[in-house]
Amino acid sequence: MEKDSSPGSDSPTRIEHVTAMEKGNASTFVAPTRSEEAAVIRKLDRRNARLAGMVKDIDLSGNRYNLLGTVFYIFYICSQWLCMGWKQFSPHKWCAFCVLFWGFIATIQATAFNWGGLIACRGFLGIAEACFGPGVPLYLSYFYPRDKIGFRQGVFISGAAMANAYGGALAYGISQIRGSVAPWRILFIIEGAPTCLFAILVWFYLPDSIMEAPFLSAREKEIALHMTARNQRIDVDQQTGIRLKEMWEGIRDPKSWLPALMYFGVNVSYASLPLFVPTIISELGAFTTIQSQGLSAPPYILCFFTIITFCYLSDRLQMRGPFCALAATLGAIGFIINATCKGAGPRYFSIFLSVEIFASVALLLAWVANIHSTESRRAGAYTVLATVGQCGPLLGTNLFPISEKPYYRKGMWISAAFCLMVAVLSGVLSCWLIWENRKMDREGVPEVEEFEETSGGRAEDRNKKHRYVW
Numbered sequence: 001m002e003k004d005s006s007p008g009s010d011s012p013t014r015i016e017h018v019t020a021m022e023k024g025n026a027s028t029f030v031a032p033t034r035s036e037e038a039a040v041i042r043k044l045d046r047r048n049a050r051l052a053g054m055v056k057d058i059d060l061s062g063n064r065y066n067l068l069g070t071v072f073y074i075f076y077i078c079s080q081w082l083c084m085g086w087k088q089f090s091p092h093k094w095c096a097f098c099v100l101f102w103g104f105i106a107t108i109q110a111t112a113f114n115w116g117g118l119i120a121c122r123g124f125l126g127i128a129e130a131c132f133g134p135g136v137p138l139y140l141s142y143f144y145p146r147d148k149i150g151f152r153q154g155v156f157i158s159g160a161a162m163a164n165a166y167g168g169a170l171a172y173g174i175s176q177i178r179g180s181v182a183p184w185r186i187l188f189i190i191e192g193a194p195t196c197l198f199a200i201l202v203w204f205y206l207p208d209s210i211m212e213a214p215f216l217s218a219r220e221k222e223i224a225l226h227m228t229a230r231n232q233r234i235d236v237d238q239q240t241g242i243r244l245k246e247m248w249e250g251i252r253d254p255k256s257w258l259p260a261l262m263y264f265g266v267n268v269s270y271a272s273l274p275l276f277v278p279t280i281i282s283e284l285g286a287f288t289t290i291q292s293q294g295l296s297a298p299p300y301i302l303c304f305f306t307i308i309t310f311c312y313l314s315d316r317l318q319m320r321g322p323f324c325a326l327a328a329t330l331g332a333i334g335f336i337i338n339a340t341c342k343g344a345g346p347r348y349f350s351i352f353l354s355v356e357i358f359a360s361v362a363l364l365l366a367w368v369a370n371i372h373s374t375e376s377r378r379a380g381a382y383t384v385l386a387t388v389g390q391c392g393p394l395l396g397t398n399l400f401p402i403s404e405k406p407y408y409r410k411g412m413w414i415s416a417a418f419c420l421m422v423a424v425l426s427g428v429l430s431c432w433l434i435w436e437n438r439k440m441d442r443e444g445v446p447e448v449e450e451f452e453e454t455s456g457g458r459a460e461d462r463n464k465k466h467r468y469v470w
Contacts (some may be wrong), residue, residue, distance in 0.1 A: 014405060016189040032223040040223045043215065044143055046294055068122050073393055073449075080386040082127070086135035087379045089240040092206040095132070095139075100199035102128035109191030110185040134386040137365040138378055142234070146469060147315055150366035154311025157362040160253050161303040161355070163294075164273075176276030231466045233374045243376040250380025255371050258390035258429045259364050262324070265418040265425075266364070267392025269331055269357045272399050272411065277351060278336075280400075280408065287344075295348070303355045310359050311366065320367040321430030324360045325423040331357030332419035339412035357419050360426075370469035371433070433470035 032040075085094045107125045112118040140152050207213040210224045228234055250256055278301070282292035310323045334353025340346055368385055372378045399411035447467060 001384055014414045023321075032226060036219075036223050037227055040216070040220045040227070041144070041148060041221065044180075044213075044224070051369065069397060070394070072122045072126040072129075073390065075123040077387060077390045077394075079127045079130035079467065080134055080390060081380055083135035083138065084242055084247070084379045084384060085131060085302060086139050087375055090431065091139055092208055094135075095206055096199045096203040098128065098132040099202050100133075100196055103192045103195030103199065105192070105407065106188055109192070110181075110188040114453055120396075123228050134382060137369065138382050141378055143213075143224065143228065145230055146370050147230075147231060147285075147318055148227075148310045150315040150320070150363065150370050151308075152364040153365040153369075154307045157358075157365065158304045158307040161300045161307060161358055162172075162271065162298040187403075219449045231373070242379060243374070244470060246374050246376035247380040248373050250309040250374075250377035253377075253381065255374070255432070256368070256381040256384045256431070257370050257388070258425055258432075259371075260385045262360065262422045262429075263364055263385050263389025264392040265359055265422040266328070266360045267389055268396040268418040269335070269395035269415040269422075270355070271359075272415070273351075273355055277355075280351070290415045296351075299352045299355045300353055303358055303412050306356055307359045309430050311362050314363055314366065320363050321433075321470055322372065322424045324363040324367070325426035327356050327359035327363070328422035331355070331360075332416045332423065335412045335416035336420060339407075339409050339416065342407070354415070357422070360422055366427075367469070373466040396433035420429050430470040433468040434448075437467055437470070 014218070023310060044364050085098075088094075102125070105121055105128050109118065109121045109125070112121055136156055137153055140156065141149055144152055207215075210216070210221055210228065213221065213224075216224060225234070259274045277296045278292045281287055281295050306327070314320055314323045330353050334350040334356065337346050337350035338354065364385070369378055396415075399414055400408045404410055437446060445467070
């Protein structure tokens with residue numbers, strides 16, 4: 001599974017740097033200043049976010065429309081292991097393939113003329129989605145130090161919250177198009193065709209690693225490596241694929257499964273909201289259907305800023321669990337208010353709190369990266385996180401049946417319970433990691449390990465323990 005980079009890919013700077021590190025010649029590297037580190041981080045940041053007419057054109061009677069979503073999630077869940085392609089293959093090639101694959105499948109959905117064709121497209125779209133999205137957090141961990149990864153994961157995830165804010169408006173606008181091509185087909189083309197073109201940019205401009213980033217100078221590469229290697233191991237001496245032993249360690253580590261259970265709880269509570277928030281608002285009895293679509297956007301806009309704020313503070317304070325628990329608690333309060341009130345005002349206000357559960361996702365992505373010290377272990381842990389966590393929508397999307405309207409009490413209480421489960425498990429995992437850190441204190445494990453102690457090529461008998469971010 002491991003692969004060496006081609007001989008021609010090693011620049012003199014890269015060879016000299018790695019050789020010096022392997023010899024333990026620390027004198028060749030001058031420790032960076034805070035301003036130098038900040039400049040490199042800024043440079044990395046700049047470089048690296050029911051369809052109208054379908055039921056009529058394609059027979060989606062009965063539960064066929066719901067089955068489209070179910071088929072998508074079945075293929076999506078079963079394909080989560082493909083996120084390891086970001087580690088096994090060159091990221092720019094893997095990402096370009098994923099983007100092109102997704103764009104192609106999304107586009108050809110517009111050509112579907114029967115139920116069988118559409119269901120096949122949704123299945124392949126689930127596979128394409130699993131190839132890309134779950135692996136992005138792993139890719140980001142190649143470039144950023146542990147104390148700065150949370151904010152970058154937050155920026156990535158916050159795009160989903162903002163998409164929910166404008167997605168409904170976009171779909172509504174497209175549904176008003178009148179012409180020879182059905183609006184739902186136009187929507188698929190608009191989503192898919194530009195994505196295919198974007199794959200070209202990915203192929204040429206996405207760096208595979210710090211040492212392969214052409215926009216960084218030799219000094220900046222050394223600084224980036226120095227920061228990223230603090231208290232975690234990085235594969236810098238060669239481009240390596242998955243290390244099976246380390247991947248398995250990440251999969252079987254109990255500390256990989258607690259975040260996965262939390263992710264499951266988040267998805268149970270959150271997955272139903274984009275589908276049913278407009279319906280819930282319309283059932284308040286005070287707004288028209290069009291107003292309900294518009295009023296569903298502000299809660300997600302607030303969630304966008306919450307994610308950014310929580311992740312920034314989480315990095316600054318080096319705490320994941322407390323912020324994850326806070327977001328989950330806010331979500332639980334929102335669902336409880338909605339379950340116990342009948343007035344339009346309180347119930348609409350509660351939605352602003354309910355959607356805050358989504359902030360836990362970005363924090364969990366950063367937390368998994370902080371728990372596991374090697375790239376292959378993180379690949380295994382992210383596979384567990386995504387596979388278990390993405391089962392949540394299968395339950396969440398069925399919590400608000402039409403028979404429960406207008407208050408959807410059962411769905412609200414179940415969602416609140418899962419939010420509280422996330423908060424409790426956040427506390428459990430934090431206490432566990434604090435206990436592990438104190439145990440390492442007694443064993444004399446260094447609080448900060450620099451590059452020489454964390455190189456991917458270090459001897460197997462060297463110290464492998466690293467402090468946890470709790």
